[in-house]
Amino acid sequence: MPDLSDHAAVARWRAETNALWGEADDPQVPHRRQEIGGVPCLVAGPPPGSGAPVVLYAHGGGYVLGSAAVAIPITARLGRTLRVVSVDYRQPPEHPFPAALDDVLAVYLALAAGDTPVALAGDSSGGALALSAAVMATARGARPAAVALFSPLLDHAAVPGSPLVDGEGRRLIDHYVGGADPADPRLSPLRADLSELPGVLVQAGADEPLASQAVELQARAVAVGTNITLELWEHLWHTWHYHHLPEADQALIEAAAFLAALLSQPSGP
Template sequence: MSADRDAAPFVRRRELSPEAIAYKSRRRPSVPIGMPDLADHAAVANWRTATNALWGEDDDPVVPHHREVIGGIPCLVASSAMEARSFLAAEAPTVVYAHGGGYVLGSAAVAIPITARLAASGLRVVSVDYRQPPEHPFPAALDDVLAVYFALAADDSPMALAGDSSGGALALSAAIIAVAEGVPPAAVALFSPLLDHVSVPGNPTADDEGRRLIDCYTGDADPADPRLSPLRAELDGLPPVLVQAGADEPLAAQAFEFRRRAAAPRATGTEVTLDLWDGMWHTWHYHALPEADEALAAAAGFLAAFL
């Protein structure tokens, strides 16, 4: 199945900005350094450090972040321009964020271009520096996101979950588990999410590097486990979900299928807002583009409406 480009309320068509056109003309591979043997833990650690540095781990001067340990897990918390004391109060609306990077790469610091823009709207954004494979395969990353979520939920503050790419799988899986535990989030926002680890249409199995990263996290687990592949989970009781993806990226088909499944009668009508952007690529949200600003402002507005 491929995403239906003619399904008009889902596809956002607009003339690309000059910045997006320029970026696409000079775009390089998303992983700029060749992948080492993923069984070599030291080599992977060095590769992660070098790749993350090339992607960028600089703080945002307008919306600074600070490190905090929550539920025993290291996190980066966006401070916004508000007074830190009031911003970090328990009643502040909170978004727990899971970064992408194929589980193996990326970090909370790499995700600052996204978390800073979400926080600029007044949300408290807690970005989880979850454990990563090969040292820590499934379910370590999911367990860490859940540990942070439940630690913050204990304060009875308004909560939401969000994530990009592989972090989208973590965020949605965490939301499904939180619903089952009786502590549901108010809303979920997913950016170019990976929702199914099994070889289904839309899964980037033709990309050998992407497949190797996914398999590194999956380990000996069944890729059809709904905690790994939330597209295969029971979706009853989920809060409103926003999914943004490039209309032509491979994972758009998974987003389309997720909306179809969520809208089925047995899913009790979970509300999924599917927002496919024509001409944009996987997780364009990271870049300094008007399209990224617009998408993240819309996502922040969506989350704030329920928080």
Template sequence: MSVDPAIAPFLRQHQLSPEAAAYQARRAPSVPIQMPDLSDHAEVARWRGETNALWGEEDDPQVTHGHEVIGGVECLVAGPPPDASVPTVVYAHGGGYVLGSAAVAIPITARLARTAHLVSVDYRQPPEHAFPAALDDVLAVYRALAASGTLLALAGDSAGGTLALSAAIIAAAESVPPIAIVLFSPLLDHVAGPGRPSSGDDERSLIDCYTGDADPADPRLSPLRAQLRGLPRVLIQAAADEPLASQAREFQRRATSAGVDATLDLWEGMWHTWHYHALPEADQALAEAAEFIHTAVGQPGTT
């Protein structure tokens, strides 16, 4: 493999597990059912339900999720109760904003909830609810928990990574920053540039469905373009070969220049949000993400 010198310092070279190699050989398209007309709300709802069911909701019997309304928003909650040593992770699921759910994200959230209190946000989705509805819902949950004095981290995957990072930037500006931010294969820039899906493909259609008439350069949509100074420690895990890796690298560069402790971990041989699957690589990545959050507990400004 020829390694781009720009990513070489962040590249995790490892022996692909037999489980990951087998999954690679049978991988299906990321969106397994043909996309309908996104202006047809009934068809989108049907498509979302069928796609989410195919993606699966593989709950961990040892880490069950319960329903709870927080800040007026439906959430799934799991893990030990929060205290001075157990942080709460507010999680935003991926799915291009239109697809996915807190239930679909259970393969990730259950593993994080083994050591943290986990609140997974079932945010409103387009086309019924365009920007900034999803971000507003994540912020509503975060603010309600922050008001109770809970020790908070923010995390998310893919489009949920956008929501988590944008919420963290806004929370920091409101003087209630999280202790840590963890992003899995995040989408960080909706404007034309490295890693942006090409115009006309399914991924771009999903993103545009959420963006609506808003300016894609709005830092709430493209947190790569936001003021990053003052953020807490950030961990990004992404596949080295996925298109969004270039956005992750650019974020790491900008964040570091702004004085932010930003760790970039690019996994060789993996794929976009491999964290969802029952693989040793997913277990390892999520265990390291959980440890990253826990090491922030008790640091100055977090107690």
């Protein structure tokens, strides 16, 4: 990890890391670049006007790393049945909070202005962005049809001890938080008002450190009457969805079915 105050070094490191993780398109579900709400995105799946349900996706990577292209192993599999809009949001340290959230929300509101219901989804730090955008959009009277979160990071003020959020991982998160209060519900949607949300699906590894936040989200959602489904997958790791595994295929098939079922109900769950 370079000195995160050196923006040029971070840009090089991000490009190298993203290339290592992989940014190749999926020939079976090709992605096309499109600007939506003034934000660059990758779009996959059936075209507009096809009637296919629409899902906005926020990639993970500790905010600093990752890209919409890195997330193609997830968005391509969702894109087999759904129209997926994957956001290339602005990233720290060049663009700290709330830049990434502003971009995700701008894309969502642009999509929601149409006639097709829209869901929100994301993994890891992208899960925080997706859930925060869902809460904010709901407060504006533009509630999404559904939310799906994969190994989400949900509370920046009380993160569990793990390599994901300690040491270098903590530095990444801190450069997104910047000078903001980590307990701000826009940063830590676990602390937000969850009472008016649509149906939520959360998938996490049963033994991953962030599973505790998923369990807490379920408890808080149930307490305010929000419909939430929590799946804790045994013997799997943080965001296993990226890998070409039968368990990843099955998890994403279930997530796509969950989203499609709620997206078929324009008035919400």
